Amino acid sequence: MSSSFRDRDIISITDFSRPEILELCAAGRRMEELEKSGRRNSLRDALKHRTLSYMFYEPSTRTRTSFNTGMRELGGRYDGFSGTEGTSVMKNETVRDTVTMMCANHNDVIVMRHPLDGSLQWAADVANIPVINGGDGRNEHPTQALLDVLTIYSMRGGRLDGLRVGFGGDLSHGRTVRSLSLALSHFDGVTIRWAAEDFLGMPADLVQLLAERGVTVEREETVRDVMRQVDFYYMTRPQLERMPGVTQREIVAMMKQYRIDLEKIDGFDVRVLHPLPVNSEIAEIDYRVYFTPAQAFFSQAEHGIFLRKALLHEMLGHDGYQRYDGRLPTELGEGANRLPRRRRGDKRSGMFIDKIQDGTVIDHLRPGTLRAVSDALDLENRGYSCTTATIAEKPNPFIKTNLRELSERDLKRIALLSPEPTINTVRNGQVAEKVVYLLCANTNCITRTINEDVPPRFYADRETIRCRYCRRPYVVSHPKVSPGELSAYRASLPSSIEPVRWPG
Amino acid sequence: MIDPHVHLRDWGQAGKETLRHGLSVAWRAGLDAVFEMPNTDPPLLSRDAILRRVEDADAARAALGIPIVHGMYAGVTPVPRQIEEAVRAWKDLFPRVVGLKMFAGHSTGRMGIVDPREQALVYRTLAALEFTGVLAVHCEKESLLRPSDWDASRPASHARARPPAAEVASVDDQKKLAAKARFRGTLHVCHVSTPWAVDLLRGKHEETPRDGEEAFRVTCGLTPHHALLDAALMEDKEGLLLKVNPPLRPRPVPALMMRKLLDGDIDWIETDHAPHTRADKLEKHASGFPGFAFLPRFVTLLSEQGLSRARIEELTHGAVCRAFGIEIKASHRPAEAGLEKEYEFDAFAFLPRETSHTSS
Numbered sequence: 116m117s118s119s120f121r122d123r124d125i126i127s128i129t130d131f132s133r134p135e136i137l138e139l140c141a142a143g144r145r146m147e148e149l150e151k152s153g154r155r156n157s158l159r160d161a162l163k164h165r166t167l168s169y170m171f172y173e174p175s176t177r178t179r180t181s182f183n184t185g186m187r188e189l190g191g192r193y194d195g196f197s198g199t200e201g202t203s204v205m206k207n208e209t210v211r212d213t214v215t216m217m218c219a220n221h222n223d224v225i226v227m228r229h230p231l232d233g234s235l236q237w238a239a240d241v242a243n244i245p246v247i248n249g250g251d252g253r254n255e256h257p258t259q260a261l262l263d264v265l266t267i268y269s270m271r272g273g274r275l276d277g278l279r280v281g282f283g284g285d286l287s288h289g290r291t292v293r294s295l296s297l298a299l300s301h302f303d304g305v306t307i308r309w310a311a312e313d314f315l316g317m318p319a320d321l322v323q324l325l326a327e328r329g330v331t332v333e334r335e336e337t338v339r340d341v342m343r344q345v346d347f348y349y350m351t352r353p354q355l356e357r358m359p360g361v362t363q364r365e366i367v368a369m370m371k372q373y374r375i376d377l378e379k380i381d382g383f384d385v386r387v388l389h390p391l392p393v394n395s396e397i398a399e400i401d402y403r404v405y406f407t408p409a410q411a412f413f414s415q416a417e418h419g420i421f422l423r424k425a426l427l428h429e430m431l432g433h434d435g436y437q438r439y440d441g442r443l444p445t446e447l448g449e450g451a452n453r454l455p456r457r458r459r460g461d462k463r464s465g466m467f468i469d470k471i472q473d474g475t476v477i478d479h480l481r482p483g484t485l486r487a488v489s490d491a492l493d494l495e496n497r498g499y500s501c502t503t504a505t506i507a508e509k510p511n512p513f514i515k516t517n518l519r520e521l522s523e524r525d526l527k528r529i530a531l532l533s534p535e536p537t538i539n540t541v542r543n544g545q546v547a548e549k550v551v552y553l554l555c556a557n558t559n560c561i562t563r564t565i566n567e568d569v570p571p572r573f574y575a576d577r578e579t580i581r582c583r584y585c586r587r588p589y590v591v592s593h594p595k596v597s598p599g600e601l602s603a604y605r606a607s608l609p610s611s612i613e614p615v616r617w618p619g
Numbered sequence: 620m621i622d623p624h625v626h627l628r629d630w631g632q633a634g635k636e637t638l639r640h641g642l643s644v645a646w647r648a649g650l651d652a653v654f655e656m657p658n659t660d661p662p663l664l665s666r667d668a669i670l671r672r673v674e675d676a677d678a679a680r681a682a683l684g685i686p687i688v689h690g691m692y693a694g695v696t697p698v699p700r701q702i703e704e705a706v707r708a709w710k711d712l713f714p715r716v717v718g719l720k721m722f723a724g725h726s727t728g729r730m731g732i733v734d735p736r737e738q739a740l741v742y743r744t745l746a747a748l749e750f751t752g753v754l755a756v757h758c759e760k761e762s763l764l765r766p767s768d769w770d771a772s773r774p775a776s777h778a779r780a781r782p783p784a785a786e787v788a789s790v791d792d793q794k795k796l797a798a799k800a801r802f803r804g805t806l807h808v809c810h811v812s813t814p815w816a817v818d819l820l821r822g823k824h825e826e827t828p829r830d831g832e833e834a835f836r837v838t839c840g841l842t843p844h845h846a847l848l849d850a851a852l853m854e855d856k857e858g859l860l861l862k863v864n865p866p867l868r869p870r871p872v873p874a875l876m877m878r879k880l881l882d883g884d885i886d887w888i889e890t891d892h893a894p895h896t897r898a899d900k901l902e903k904h905a906s907g908f909p910g911f912a913f914l915p916r917f918v919t920l921l922s923e924q925g926l927s928r929a930r931i932e933e934l935t936h937g938a939v940c941r942a943f944g945i946e947i948k949a950s951h952r953p954a955e956a957g958l959e960k961e962y963e964f965d966a967f968a969f970l971p972r973e974t975s976h977t978s979s
Contacts, residue, residue: 467940505714507688
C-alpha cells in the first residue's frame with residue numbers, strides 16, 4: 116500500500132490537502148465497516164512489532180487511549196507517560212532530550228501533547244521518527260479535527276461540501292476549533308456560525324485566515340440563531356487551564372446564555388458534537404441532552420478510534436524502520452531570526468561612555484527595561500563589563516559589554532523583556548554586524564521558553580512572516596527597520612516549513 | 620560641558636530668572652547640557668509637574684533655537700507613594716529625568732528630609748523599587764546646624780551657623796543608611812565643601828579596604844565657589860551676596876578643596892547655579908548665586924593649574940555621562956565673554972585677582 120501518510124509528521128491540519136483528508140476519511144470508514152461487521156481482528160498483525168510512544172505533558176483520556184486502542188487492535192504495542200510526574204521532565208529535562216530518548220528507545224511513532232504552542236513542530240524537528248500532534252497548547256489538535264471531519268463525513272454519507280456548522284463554548288482558548296475550522300476550509304461552500312461571549316469568541320486572526328481560505332464566518336446573537344441555520348453544532352469546553360486569573364464562577368456566568376440544554380435544541384434537526392471532556396461544573400452541555408437524538412459526541416469519540424487506527428495503519432503499515440544513531444541535525448542549534456540592518460559609518464567619535472574595542476552593543480531597548488535586561492544578563496557576575504547608557508533625550512537605552520558573542524539564551528532573555536533589540540557586534544572598534552533579534556510574540560510559544568533552547572525560526576507565508584513553531588503571524592515593529600531591510604529579510608526566509616536536514 | 624547641578628527658577632520664581640534666560644546663558648557659557656534641581660516653585664515632585672517642566676523647557680529651547688540638553692532631577696519626600704511616583708517618572712522619562720534629589724538638610728525651598736529615620740525610609744523605598752540611577756543628596760545634618768549663630772549684620776557668621784561638622788556627619792549618615800538599606804544606585808554628594816567629607820566619602824578613614832560588597836557607587840561634585848571663595852570675603856554687608864548653602868568655608872579649606880580636585884578625588888564640577896535678585900539677597904538673605912558665567916573662567920584656571928585637556932573634559936563632561944549613563948555630545952564651543960552682566964550681581968567679582976589659591 117502506498118500512502119501519502121507513510122512516515123509523515125502530523126503537526127497541523129493545514130499540512131493536509133483535500134484529497135488527503137478524503138483519503139483518510141475513506142480509510143476511517145473502512146475501519147468502521149470492519150468493526151461493524153465483526154471483523155475487528157482482521158488487521159491484528161498489521162503493525163506487529165511496531166511500538167507507539169505516547170508523551171502526554173498534559174492530561175488526556177480520549178486521545179491517548181484511542182491511539183493505544185488503535186495500536187492494540189493493529190497488533191502493535193505502546194508505552195510512554197501520561198503526566199510528567201515520575202519522568203525526568205521533573206528534573207528539568209528538555210522536550211528535545213525527552214523526544215530524542217523516545218527515538219533511542221526504538222519506538223516507531225510518537226504521539227505527544229504539550230502545553231506550549233509549537234512544541235509539536237519542535238518535537239517533529241528533533242525526532243527521526245514520525246510525530247503525531249496530540250494537542251499543542253492553544254494551537255492545534257489535528258487528529259481531533261480529522262476525527263470530527265470523519266464523524267461528519269460518516270453522518271452525511273461522504274459529503275463535506277456545503278456544510279453548515281455552528282461553533283459554541285470557548286472558541287478563543289481551545290485548539291480544536293482552530294484545527295476543525297481549518298480542516299473544513301478545504302471544502303467548498305462551508306459556512307461557520309458562532310455565538311459566544313466576546314472573551315471566549317473566535318480569535319480575529321483565525322477569522323481572517325478562514326476568510327482567506329474561502330469559509331464564510333458569521334457571528335450570531337444567540338445559540339438558537341445558530342441552531343436554526345446549521346446541521347452540526349460543535350460545542351467546546353471553556354479551557355480554564357489556559358485562562359490564568361479567571362475563576363470558574365466567572366466562566367459559569369459567561370456561559371449562562373451559551374450552554375446547550377433541551378430548550379436550545381428544541382425544534383431543530385441538529386447534531387451536537389463536542390470533542391469532550393464536558394466540564395461537569397460548568398456543564399456546557401446539559402446532561403439531559405445526552406439522551407436525545409441530537410447527541411452525537413460519543414459516536415464522535417468512537418470515530419476517534421477508527422480515524423486514529425486508520426492513520427497509524429497508513430503511517431506505519433509498511434516494512435522497515437528508522438535506525439537511530441544518536442545524532443541531531445546541526446541546524447537545530449541555531450535560529451534564523453536575525454534581521455540584518457545596514458551599518459552606518461563610524462559615528463562613534465565623541466562617545467564618553469566606555470568605548471569598546473571588541474564586544475557587543477545591545478541597542479534600542481524599550482524605555483524602562485534597562486535594569487531588568489542588565490539584571491537578566493548578569494554580565495558583571497559572569498566576568499564581563501556591562502555599561503548601561505542612554506543618549507541624551509532619546510528614550511531608548513543601550514548596553515555595552517565586552518562579551519563578544521551573546522548566546523541564543525542571552526538574546527532570548529533580552530528579547531523577552533525588550534522585544535526586537537538591535538545587536539551590534541563590535542570588532543576592532545568598528546561595528547562589524549548589526550542585526551535585530553526577532554522572537555515570536557505569541558506568549559505561549561515554545562520559542563520563548565529559555566531552557567528549551569528552541570531556535571526561533573520564521574518562514575514567509577507570502578507577505579506574512581510566521582513563526583515556524585506556533586505558526587502565528589509576526590509583525591516587525593522596530594521603527595528603524597526600513598522597508599528595504601524588511602523585504603530583504605523576508606526574501607531570505609523559506610516560503611514554507613521545510614523539514615530539517617539529517618546528517619549523513 | 621555639562622553642568623549637572625543648576626537651579627533654573629521660572630514659574631513662581633520667574634523674577635529671579637526664567638527658563639529661557641537660564642538656558643540661553645548656559646548655552647552661551649559653552650554648556651551642552653544642564654541638569655536641573657527639583658526645588659522649583661512648585662517643586663518637581665509629581666509626574667504632572669515634571670511633564671509641565673518638560674513642556675516649558677522645550678518651549679524655551681525652541682524659542683531660543685538652541686539644542687541644549689535639559690535634564691531634571693525628581694524630588695523625593697519621606698512619603699513612599701511620592702517616592703514611587705518619582706522613581707516611576709525616572710524609569711519612564713529617563714534620560715529626561717536624570718535622577719532623584721534628596722535634601723538631607725533644609726536649603727532653598729521646603730523639601731528637607733532632615734530626620735535620619737526618614738532618610739532611611741527613602742533609601743529603603745528606593746532599594747525596594749529597584750532604583751539604580753543617581754540619587755543626588757544635599758548633605759548638611761540639620762541637628763548640627765546652629766541657626767542662633769547667624770547674624771545678618773555679619774554675613775560671615777553664616778559659616779559658623781552651618782559648620783563643616785554638619786556636612787561630614789551627614790555624608791557619614793548617607794553612606795551608612797544607603798549601605799544598610801542595600802541601596803543599588805549611585806549616591807552623589809552635591810557641592811561637597813570640606814576635604815573631610817571627601818575623605819569620608821572615599822573611604823580613606825576605613826581601616827580595611829572595602830571589598831566591593833556595597834552595591835552602590837559614590838560620587839561627589841565640587842563648585843567653583845567652594846574651591847576659590849572663602850568666608851573672610853563675607854565680612855561686610857555686601858557679603859550677603861555670597862551667602863550660599865553649604866556656606867563658603869574659612870581658609871584654608873577652599874585651597875584644600877582645590878587640591879582635592881587636582882588630586883582626582885572629585886568626580887565632576889558643578890556650578891550650583893542659583894540666581895536671586897540683588898534685593899532678595901540683601902533683604903531676604905537668600906542663599907545661592909548665579910554660576911554659569913564663571914564656569915568658563917574656572918576651566919581656564921584649572922588648565923593654568925596644569926590639568927590636561929582630557930582631565931578637564933572628564934571633570935566637566937565624561938564623568939557625568941558615565942555616572943548618569945547618558946551619552947551627550949560635546950560641542951567644545953568657546954564661551955561668550957561678559958555673561959556675568961546678565962545678572963544683578965557677580966559673586967566672583969569678590970575673587971582676589973592676584974592670590975594664588977592652590978598654594979597651601
